Amino acid sequence: MLGLDADDTLWENEERFHEVEARFRDLVSTWADGETADAALLATERANIARHGYGIKGFVLSMELTAIELSGGAVTAADLGRIIGWGHEMMAHPIELLDGVAETLDVLAGTHRLLVVTKGDLGDQLGKVARCGLDHLFWHVDVVPEKDPEAYRRVLAGRGIDPAEFTMVGNSVKSDVLPVLAIGGRAVHLPHTTTWVFEEPDPDEVAAVDFPVLGSFRDLPAFLDGGDPVS
Amino acid sequence: MLGLDADDTLWENEERFHEVEARFRDLVSTWADGETADAALLATERANIARHGYGIKGFVLSMELTAIELSGGAVTAADLGRIIGWGHEMMAHPIELLDGVAETLDVLAGTHRLLVVTKGDLGDQLGKVARCGLDHLFWHVDVVPEKDPEAYRRVLAGRGIDPAEFTMVGNSVKSDVLPVLAIGGRAVHLPHTTTWVFEEPDPDEVAAVDFPVLGSFRDLPAFLDGGDPVS
Incomplete structure (x- = not known):
């Protein structure tokens, strides 16, 4: 049983946010520098x-609120509409x-049942799974509001999976x-090029555990087959 | 195995939207009459x-876009911020x-496994389940982007439930x-006081089937125990 993250593990995601953050800096540049x-x-x-959750809609609402705040209410309705368009x-x-x-x-689907566990907007995440062309390889897709131990416990219990037989990537x-x-x-x-600041782990927690780090998604079959972890 | 809708079946929901729609009419009254x-x-x-999904965040984004459109871009940033506050x-x-x-x-949990099947914002729906005080009575909660036959098929397959043994309320x-x-x-x-226009069913589809209608949630145990449907 193999668990797979989706955004920035299966497909590019952070980059989309960074592109829009650059447009946002530009939009509010009358009132604030980039930093x-x-x-x-x-x-x-x-x-x-906590109330917006992860995902695009919450990101849009946060940009709206920030533009209003930075501009002291002077940002135009047209610009706020533009943000929704982004x-x-x-x-x-x-x-x-x-x-x-x-x-x-394609290889992994022959050796493992593949369970996607992802967070974000429900419809957006399921839509990406449906559009990615690999939908037929996944056993199930679970979208959760937050990826904490309790969320994983619930997902695995709900699918009848023993955590000891579960590997997440x-x-x-x-x-x-x-x-x-x-x-x-x-x-x-499986590190991605960039890590969102909200995803930075507590260094003490990281120091207390040991886990394998792979350089490429391509290394997974050999590793799961018993190959040595890279670190 | 009993499936339960949440919004307007277990708790009030439509009313919250109607209250905010009234505020919205007021906010745009300079440019448009209520109708x-x-x-x-x-x-x-x-x-x-299709892109916003059901739920509060999509509703907020739609109010923003509508206020911008109705006002020809004249609505203030402060008013658009107010909508997010709602x-x-x-x-x-x-x-x-x-x-x-x-x-x-409480009675039903003694005779059935209770599966909540609801649509809307994932975090908002799960948050309501967690806050409603009845969380311990539910076997599982599945939030889906749209309640169509395919969504129910997936939910039931994912929980290992035979549709023939499933009753939805x-x-x-x-x-x-x-x-x-x-x-x-x-x-x-189980009719609620009002039905959202998006929830109005195709009359031909309704005419083609026969299903029981209960007047109150209180009637469920007797009905499920073999009592006669009201209609």
């Missing part, structure tokens, strides 16, 4: 993550599978590795 | 439901269980009754 804009947006996201663009963006994912998943140590180790599963870290 | 505002908001929701209020609103739900669920003929009958399950209609 101030980034910091203000991050603070708004942090303050609202969100719609993100939702419709073609899926860009990461290197080696398509051919490797993902790009986030905080969301894909630590909570799975905490409930007695195994986890493999 | 025009309602029609424009509905048109925006309809145009965006959404936050809705998310934090205390749960109001409908009449008889708490005591009846809910206030929406379109979302809780017709798709369940379509996959060979049973369904009970």
